[in-house]
Amino acid sequence: MTDEHEHTVTTAPPVDWDAQAAGFDAEPDHGLRDPEVRAAWAARLRSWLPAHPADVLDLGCGTGSLSLLAAGQGHRVTAVDLSPAMVERARAKLAGRRAEVLCGPAEAPPVGELRFDVVLVRHVLWTLPDPARALRHWRDLLRPHGRFVLVEGVWGTLHPVGIPAGRLTALLASLTADVRVERLSGDPVLWGKEVTDERYAVVAAV
Template sequence: MDTDWDEAAATFDEEPDHGLLDPAVRAAWDERLGSWLPERPGQLLDLGCGTGSLSLLAAARGHRVTAVDLSPRMVERARAKLAGTGARVLTGDASRPPVEGGAFDVVLARHVVWALPDHEAALRHWWSLLRPGGRLVLVEGVWGATGIPAECLTGALARLNAVTRCERLTGDAQLWGREVDDERYAVIATASGA
């Protein structure tokens, strides 16, 4: 059990880009997700889902969501937020989620890769969770001395023979609820030939 994330659960949604409580911030994330996710709804795995805000947006787009978080308190809040959507919310380690391989059209993770002890092993495992033609959607950044640079993440994905597209997100204040000047980006990865 990760007590730090458990303790953060009570106030996690107060950050504009976590809770998506501001309609403008929620709309900005919904628009971005719409450009990153397949048009045709499918099976989506949200790793390190927190309180389930992105899972909720994906479910509203028709995706069948499985959400995973290590923190039981985050999972509890995500279950409440996702009630009535048909989403499954599981407690588990994002690096090795308690799901079957080859079952997902999308694996989504926002601000998770940087916190993993072995991000390359996690990416290899996540890649194995995708169906043929599936995609990884990873939102990451560098905040001071914390985070993972885009080049590091795209390099790790290249070793998986992934075709990647990197989208810079720093300049989009709507996503964050304020201006930010640190490195924030999304990487969308698919198998070469997909």
């Protein structure tokens, strides 16, 4: 992988997420319906999130699958998605849990003065027009000693979209005290299939 590729950010074309909502959970890593896939994500979350109950802000939560896992591990979750149809499904999933689901943009979530121990984001930064600005805002939503948990990657061959790990760690350099990259491409259980593209998680303390 070249240095040029490492520092390229290619954002996605606009997506109608309301239209995607009905079939969103059909993807193994979205719906987490397969017990093995769900257990694999639960194990990763357990290693990324604090060992004690924490306030987790899940941005671009989709139908709430990761929020559900986090709540099941004892965390207090605030989930945010721009799509009303996604929010409706997430609220149904999280009913009865210590969780609130809000409708709003990931880059400027409608959380007022609330602050969090974790900002959890999966496959969202690549959709935003200004990832650096979003990260700066999310940093302000973290309490002292809080952390980012960012799951991203690069998808596609002819016209790849996404954020390479090198680019994301560069964006975080001025915002965080400690950055750890965990490669995820080699774990097919997470995705319900073998993958050859770049997929990774960044856990960054502030």
